[in-house]
Amino acid sequence: MxxxxxxxxxxxxxxxxxxxxxxxxxxxxxxxxxxxxxxxxxxxxxxxxxxxxxxxxxxxxxxxxxxxxxxxxxxxxxxxxxxxxxxxxxxxxxxxxxxxxxxxxxxxxxxxxxxxxxxxxxxxxxxxxxxxxxxxxxxxxxxxxxxxxxxxxxxxxxxxxxxxxxxxxxxxxxxxxxxxxxxxxxxxxxxxxxxxxxxxxxxRPRQSLRGLYRQYFNYARGNGRIGLALYGYWSNIKTHGFFAAFALLGMLHPAFLLAAAAVGFSHVHRNLWPQARHAGLCTGRSVMIWKTLWLMEVVRIAGMYGFLAGRADRRKDPVFIREQAAWMGRDSLEVEPTVFGWQARMLIAASLAAAAFLAWQRV
CATH class of the missing domain: 3.90.550.10 (Spore Coat Polysaccharide Biosynthesis Protein SpsA; Chain A)
Known part of the structure; x- marks a missing residue:
C-alpha cells in the first residue's frame, strides 16, 4: 500500500x-x-x-x-x-x-x-x-x-x-x-x-519503587482534581478503611483479626489476583505472581493517597474548579458517589476510637 x-x-x-x-x-x-x-x-x-x-x-x-x-x-x-x-x-x-x-x-x-x-x-x-x-x-x-x-x-x-x-x-x-x-x-x-x-x-517504566509510587500518586492526584473514576477510588478507600478498622479492633479481640483477614482476602481475590495470575502464566515464573501482586497493592495505595490529595487540592485552590468549568462547561467529570454509608462511617470511627483508647491505657 x-x-x-x-x-x-x-x-x-x-x-x-x-x-x-x-x-x-x-x-x-x-x-x-x-x-x-x-x-x-x-x-x-x-x-x-x-x-x-x-x-x-x-x-x-x-x-x-x-x-x-x-x-x-x-x-x-x-x-x-x-x-x-x-x-x-x-x-x-x-x-x-x-x-x-x-x-x-x-x-x-x-x-x-x-x-x-x-x-x-x-x-x-x-x-x-x-x-x-x-x-x-x-x-x-x-x-x-x-x-x-x-x-x-x-x-x-x-x-x-x-x-x-x-x-x-x-x-x-x-x-x-x-x-x-x-x-x-x-x-x-x-x-x-x-x-x-x-x-x-x-x-521504559519507572526503575524504582519510589518512582513507581510517585508516578501513580500523581496520576491519581490528577484524576482527583478533575473528578474522574470517583466510585473506584472511594471504593478502594472504603475497602482499606474496613481492613484497617478491623485490624485495629484486633488489638481488643482476636476475632476482629479474622474479619480483617476476610476483607483482605476478598480484596486480593476480586481486585488483584486475576492480573497477578496472568503475570505468572505469561512469564512462566510463579515468582512473578507475588512480585506483581505486591506492586499492584503498592499502586493501589499510591492511587488512594494521590486521589485524596487531588480532592484536597480542589478544596484548597479554587483554580481547579474554575478552570475546568471554563474549559469544558462543568467542574467535574463525575458526581461524587455516596460509598460510605452510615454503618461504614460508624464502624471506622468506633474502631479508631477504640484503638486510641487502648493505646492511651497502655501509656
Missing part, C-alpha cells in the same frame, strides 16, 4: 532527559515516513538536555522551543508553532519504532476519516522489577479494549489541528491526567477516533 500524501508535524515535550534524548530524536529522524517537521519544546532543562537539542536545531533537523512550562503548556506551544493540519505527539524518554509515523499516516488516510488516531505503546524492561511493574499496571487486554481506542496516551497520538482547536488545546491548568481529560473532551464533542495498533513507541 502506498504511503499517503499527508504531511505531519511531530511535537514532543522534554525536561531533563539527557541520557535518552539523542535516542529519542534519532528515532524520529529515522522514520520510514518522514515528518514534515519536528518541534521539540524543552521546559528549561538543567541537566545538559538543552545543549544536545541545540545541536540538532543548529543542523536544522528540529525546531526547538525552550520555555519554562508544564506538559500541557509545552504541547500547546509546539502545536501552535506547527505548520501542518495533522499533528503527531509523543514524549521524550520514548523511542519511536521506525514505522510509527507511517502507521499513523496510513490510519489517517483510511476509510474511517478519523479526527483522532490513538497510537500504541510497548514497554522496554531491563529487570524483574520493571517487568512486574508493567504486569501490575498495564491491563492484559488493553489493546483490545476501548481504552486503547478512546484513551490514548499522548506519548503516541495523532490528531487534526481542527480537533485541537475544538477543545481549546490541552488543559494548561492541569499537571497530571491532562491527556486523559483532553481525550474525554475530544470524544464528548463527537470527534472520530481510530486505533493504529502498529504505531508503537517504546518506553
Amino acid at each position: 502506498t504511503i499517503p500524501l499527508l504531511e505531519f508535524s511531530v511535537i514532543a515535550t522534554v525536561r531533563n532527559e539527557r541520557e535518552s534524548i539523542a535516542t529519542f530524536i534519532d528515532s524520529l529522524l529515522m522514520q520510514t515516513f518522514a515528518p514534515a517537521e519536528i518541534i521539540i519544546v524543552d521546559g528549561v532543562s538543567t541537566d545538559g538536555t538543552l545543549d544536545i537539542l541545540q545541536g540538532y536545531a543548529r543542523d536544522g533537523r528540529i525546531t526547538l522551543i525552550s520555555q519554562d512550562c508544564n506538559i500541557s503548556q509545552g504541547r500547546n506551544l509546539g502545536i501552535a508553532a506547527a505548520r501542518h493540519e495533522w499533528i503527531a505527539a509523543t514524549d521524550a524518554g520514548c523511542r519511536a519504532e521506525p514505522t510509527w509515523l507511517e502507521q499513523l499516516a496510513r490510519t489517517a488516510a483510511g476509510p474511517d476519516t478519523p479526527d483522532v488516531i490513538a497510537g500504541n505503546y510497548a514497554f522496554e524492561t531491563h529487570n524483574d522489577f520493571e517487568l512486574a511493574s508493567v504486569l501490575a499496571t498495564d491491563p492484559p487486554d488493553r489493546e483490545d479494549s476501548e481504552q486503547a481506542r478512546y484513551y490514548p496516551s499522548s506519548r503516541s497520538i495523532a490528531f487534526r489541528r481542527s480537533a485541537w482547536n475544538a477543545v481549546a488545546g490541552y488543559p494548561e491548568w492541569l499537571y497530571a491526567a491532562e491527556d486523559t481529560l483532553y481525550n474525554i473532551r475530544l470524544r464528548e464533542l463527537g470527534l472520530r477516533f481510530a486505533f493504529a495498533r502498529e504505531a508503537r513507541v517504546w518506553w
Whole structure:
C-alpha cells in the first residue's frame, strides 16, 4: 500500500532527559515516513538536555522551543508553532519504532476519516522489577479494549489541528491526567477516533519503587482534581478503611483479626489476583505472581493517597474548579458517589476510637 500524501508535524515535550534524548530524536529522524517537521519544546532543562537539542536545531533537523512550562503548556506551544493540519505527539524518554509515523499516516488516510488516531505503546524492561511493574499496571487486554481506542496516551497520538482547536488545546491548568481529560473532551464533542495498533513507541517504566509510587500518586492526584473514576477510588478507600478498622479492633479481640483477614482476602481475590495470575502464566515464573501482586497493592495505595490529595487540592485552590468549568462547561467529570454509608462511617470511627483508647491505657 502506498504511503499517503499527508504531511505531519511531530511535537514532543522534554525536561531533563539527557541520557535518552539523542535516542529519542534519532528515532524520529529515522522514520520510514518522514515528518514534515519536528518541534521539540524543552521546559528549561538543567541537566545538559538543552545543549544536545541545540545541536540538532543548529543542523536544522528540529525546531526547538525552550520555555519554562508544564506538559500541557509545552504541547500547546509546539502545536501552535506547527505548520501542518495533522499533528503527531509523543514524549521524550520514548523511542519511536521506525514505522510509527507511517502507521499513523496510513490510519489517517483510511476509510474511517478519523479526527483522532490513538497510537500504541510497548514497554522496554531491563529487570524483574520493571517487568512486574508493567504486569501490575498495564491491563492484559488493553489493546483490545476501548481504552486503547478512546484513551490514548499522548506519548503516541495523532490528531487534526481542527480537533485541537475544538477543545481549546490541552488543559494548561492541569499537571497530571491532562491527556486523559483532553481525550474525554475530544470524544464528548463527537470527534472520530481510530486505533493504529502498529504505531508503537517504546518506553521504559519507572526503575524504582519510589518512582513507581510517585508516578501513580500523581496520576491519581490528577484524576482527583478533575473528578474522574470517583466510585473506584472511594471504593478502594472504603475497602482499606474496613481492613484497617478491623485490624485495629484486633488489638481488643482476636476475632476482629479474622474479619480483617476476610476483607483482605476478598480484596486480593476480586481486585488483584486475576492480573497477578496472568503475570505468572505469561512469564512462566510463579515468582512473578507475588512480585506483581505486591506492586499492584503498592499502586493501589499510591492511587488512594494521590486521589485524596487531588480532592484536597480542589478544596484548597479554587483554580481547579474554575478552570475546568471554563474549559469544558462543568467542574467535574463525575458526581461524587455516596460509598460510605452510615454503618461504614460508624464502624471506622468506633474502631479508631477504640484503638486510641487502648493505646492511651497502655501509656
